[in-house]
Amino acid sequence: MSPETPLLSRLRTVLPDHADVLHTDPETLAAHSRDAAPFSEAGTPAAVAFPRTAEHVQQIMRTAYELGVPVVPQGARTGLAGAANAVDGCVVLNTARMDRILEIDPANRLVRCEPGVVTKDLNDAVAEHGLSYPPDPASWETCTIGGNIATGAGGICCVKYGVTADYVLGLDVVLPDGRRMRTGRDTVKGVAGYDLTRLLIGSEGTLAVTVGATLGLRPVRPPALSLLAQFPTLVQAGEAVAAITAAGHVPSALELLDGATSQAVADHGHPLLEPGAAATLIVESDSAEPHRDLAAMTLLCKSAGAQHVVTAATAEESRRIIEARRLVTPALGAFAATLGGKPTAFIEDVAVPRSELAKFIGTIEEIARRHRLRIFTLGHAGDGNLHPTVVFDESDADEFRRAQLAYDDIMAAGLALGGTTTGEHGIGTLKREWLARELDPVSLDLQRGIKRLFDPENLLNPGKVVEA
Amino acid sequence: MSPETPLLSRLRTVLPDHADVLHTDPETLAAHSRDAAPFSEAGTPAAVAFPRTAEHVQQIMRTAYELGVPVVPQGARTGLAGAANAVDGCVVLNTARMDRILEIDPANRLVRCEPGVVTKDLNDAVAEHGLSYPPDPASWETCTIGGNIATGAGGICCVKYGVTADYVLGLDVVLPDGRRMRTGRDTVKGVAGYDLTRLLIGSEGTLAVTVGATLGLRPVRPPALSLLAQFPTLVQAGEAVAAITAAGHVPSALELLDGATSQAVADHGHPLLEPGAAATLIVESDSAEPHRDLAAMTLLCKSAGAQHVVTAATAEESRRIIEARRLVTPALGAFAATLGGKPTAFIEDVAVPRSELAKFIGTIEEIARRHRLRIFTLGHAGDGNLHPTVVFDESDADEFRRAQLAYDDIMAAGLALGGTTTGEHGIGTLKREWLARELDPVSLDLQRGIKRLFDPENLLNPGKVVEA
Known part of the structure; x- marks a missing residue:
């Protein structure tokens, strides 16, 4: 039993099923402190949470926000830039157990799923309907859709079929303060308002946590x-x-x-x-x-x-x-x-x-x-x-x-x-300095503004991509 | 000769070639007060500017910003939602004369151009290199690439080939205060930082004015x-x-x-x-x-x-x-x-x-x-x-x-x-109320925040898409 810090005490109160969701044993903390990036710094989390529902995610994020505790979202930890590395004292929010495929809709060639679905499992499931989800990052047999969205993952066949971003029609996300938001649409085309879906894709868990996605599909590949x-x-x-x-x-x-x-x-x-x-x-x-x-x-x-x-x-x-x-x-x-x-x-x-x-x-x-x-x-x-x-x-x-x-x-x-x-x-932690060398300084300034807009307290995956 | 308001006087000072760029005759003002949307309100501009260079655009926007005068960007005015409609006393910034194709790069299947290039002209030019730019909005023989980017234009062949957004690799834009910014990249893939390119596409000239674009191409269609x-x-x-x-x-x-x-x-x-x-x-x-x-x-x-x-x-x-x-x-x-x-x-x-x-x-x-x-x-x-x-x-x-x-x-x-x-x-002016009905309220709140981040004085195309 870990010490009863205000964070753990509050999380246990708001999560009735905390024994299933919340883990503080040293093995789990160590196993979830970093992704697959070498050379990258990683801290020790105060707890690792495995939410089962979007409501769990909201409860955890609202609680952490109120207490000023950082939250680090995580999928299968196959990332190669350190974006899923823990910071000291954070809550690691691992969405791998939110792994349900909610709906396969062949008529509209789309699928709705939770973030923890493994990319290969998704492809296998839609293949039964004569459909395919092309993006194939090297880790596709173990990585999750949520992680693919967070990193804007590519793969081998994207030379013909495009990258993850090209398949995400809409997202269901939780903001740093626990508010939930839907972006995008169920239709192939749509230009209503600014494209927040694309802004979130590749943001490496620094703006919001994905709790659901609507993905476009293609006919099965010949x-x-x-x-x-x-x-x-x-x-x-x-x-x-x-x-x-x-x-x-x-x-x-x-x-x-x-x-x-x-x-x-x-x-x-x-x-x-x-x-x-x-x-x-x-x-x-x-x-x-x-x-x-x-x-x-x-x-x-x-x-x-x-x-x-x-x-x-x-x-x-x-x-x-x-x-x-x-x-x-x-x-x-x-x-x-x-x-x-x-x-x-x-x-x-x-x-x-x-x-x-x-x-x-x-x-x-x-x-x-x-x-x-x-x-x-x-x-x-x-x-x-x-x-x-x-x-x-x-x-x-x-x-x-x-x-x-x-x-x-x-x-x-x-x-x-x-x-x-x-x-x-x-970018993760690995290329933060390089981002500043690559981007136009005015662009970098606006990127920091976007981080502040979504996460004014700099509590969601701090130190990754850009500083607020 | 129009009255020598502070706006016109300052613009004539900063634009050495103002006789070519700046127009205040009633015919030009009337002809450029609106796009092709019916039912949509439109005001009377104080001036219509036809910049020839990105520097012109910067000078005009910096001047208008300092004087608190709204700027309404405009292309070929074929839009159908009122996004290019003037507001009273504004400067209409019409980029149709910035119409040079700067570089066609067959090896990398991309083209660099100014915003005023007509969509059909672009397609004709790249066709000589065995390439095509697929997006084909109904007005493609007269509309401009800048307008296509502003509206996120679609067309008939996008059922197979995708919409304008799918072809824009990078943008060169001027922000409301006159700062210039490059977004995106020259490579097919790239995930460095938040996707500002996609945020700007479809923003209907409310966040920045496009002065250049790098577009991906495809082999000529069979x-x-x-x-x-x-x-x-x-x-x-x-x-x-x-x-x-x-x-x-x-x-x-x-x-x-x-x-x-x-x-x-x-x-x-x-x-x-x-x-x-x-x-x-x-x-x-x-x-x-x-x-x-x-x-x-x-x-x-x-x-x-x-x-x-x-x-x-x-x-x-x-x-x-x-x-x-x-x-x-x-x-x-x-x-x-x-x-x-x-x-x-x-x-x-x-x-x-x-x-x-x-x-x-x-x-x-x-x-x-x-x-x-x-x-x-x-x-x-x-x-x-x-x-x-x-x-x-x-x-x-x-x-x-x-x-x-x-x-x-x-x-x-x-x-x-x-x-x-x-x-x-x-959305333009025509569907502002409908946007609020369509979007999640949390999303609408963030969209307004993005507008404030890019345009804190609400001077660029005010009253379109979302209010700051």
Whole structure:
């Protein structure tokens, strides 16, 4: 039993089912103190709440607001920017148990659900009605819709199908003072008033807590086919991406692995990857004519100088190609295990204009050499969104310092190429200083004003994104 | 020469080229006092400014701000909600002459332009690079990109390709006090900070004035084919729309004409429309296999009970079908001319969930009977976005009163069916009271807060959308 602070005492009073909702044991507090971001500070919460209903959320937030206690919203903690990290003495408000799908409406191609629904579960449920919810962040088998909305999550297929924000029609949220608000609509189109829905998406839990969402759906995706192409130089891979784009193709995945990543996946035993390539492209098409489109894109890759191309003719062959992308994480894990000490993989998230892709990867390779680090770059080439991943020994103080310097150099290089410091992971605590470098100062000033408008006491997820 | 008020004197001082930029003759003031919305109040401006540069816009806004003079931004004045209507003594800031396309970037599929570029001109220019800018509001041959952004304009093809908001990557704007701000990015993806770009889109010139935009583009659209289907009952037409959706088709246009509109177009001489139908659907497909998809949709229309179907096999046959949609405006004009007095066409803009389409049109027909009015309903069936149009004699006081009552009844019916009072035209002055009925009161409160944050003196387009 934890000490009876005013916060806990009040929360137990307002939550009749507090034994189920409210947890203060050290294990739960520790397990819920941070998300998946490395390098990011995290405090110790006073309590972790697992509300079951919107009313629970309102009670908790109203109570915390009255007592001046910060609240940190949290989903599956798969975030990579520290936005779900606790601050000392806060209430962690974890909405993962609000996981009901409330209504699937095939006639209007929409679904209403609670924030804790896991992205894959949502997709499985709507698939039974011939529908799909396309956004596919890497963690889609465990992450929640609420977290996807908070971060404005992307994924692999967004090169064709768009990101989370493109699917959210309306939100049901609780404001920092406990008031509840609906935004958006049930219709496909609508322009009544300012777009608060979009303002909340990607606000990383700093403006309001999502307790419900209305999401647009699409017809189930047609069967896809894929190709894999390896190139002797990065520039040639960049030219293949440009040629595919220029020819008007809209692939459903257009992923790039740099030389280091290609080698790691080959070393990990993938049979289709040849050693020594400077870059690998994985291209998927789920168009009405995937055979025809893949054949055309195969020619474009060869014209750009591909040394090795595998074009799938069957679903099974496609699966094997896509497996190369899926193997990146275990392959980097295997590499990390050879490092000794405390190996860490620090994944970055910079987006540049598509035309700057090859130049940006070349710069990242220079940065790796300069700081004597292993950096593996992979990413969504079709969107110009790359995830350079520094794999290093965190217990080596000098290597740690060099990893941080490389991180800064990569972001500066991305901005210098007209890019953004975060394509899909968010600002959290990790990139607060970079936000100020990326944004127009007038914009930053207005962003702070918006934070003050929604959260005048700076109690909801303080210290994330912008300061009030 | 107009009287030398402090406003005009200061503006002439700060604008070296004031003879070109600043106009105060009564003809120009009168011509720029309102947009295309009927029933909407409009004042008389003190001056109309046609800035050529962002610096002009800043000078004008800074001067007006210092003197406490309201500014009303304006594009081509094709808006239908009064958002561009002057208020007494204001400066009308018309950005139509800032009409340069600054850069077309095929590699990154984007275009940078000034706000006064006409939507059709933009599309023609990017088409030379094999690209397209899909949003196609009815006025696309004359309306401007700045106005499209201000209203969040839709159109016919957005059932497949999305609305203006889906294409705006970044904005360059001037705030009420004259400060300039960039929002958004040049990359496809990005989640750095709150989404001010989306907040500005559809804000109808009440938060900032657009002086530049970065727009995403798509490959040029493939050739389309279309079909026309007429139904003996509205319910059957609604069922055909539902069946097309349920089968996973994504037509590039899915337009509906009710019985009155079908008859008016038939009376106007269109050869493909038969008399006596309760509804006409016009469906266009620009998929990779339009013949196949149209054949499938033809069967769905027949199964739903279509009495008369024309399925185009050639571009010329398609053109004739699409002509039926284009003829609606002249056909209603011809009908109006038979009314005598001062005939007016008052176009509404309500969106309902797609499944409520047939019920909503039936309700509109009841409303027409109740108020003894001729209401012609057409609209974007695939989006559930309808434009019931009351054609009446404005000089008949009783008919005018009945038209206003019908307008209120239609909006109430739309809201009752879970819809919105504006799918794509905006709030302007026309629907301010309805906005308060549609929005959650907490949301309305925050919307007012956002207006105060951007425009603390309530000088930019005051009285539109929400009051500060």
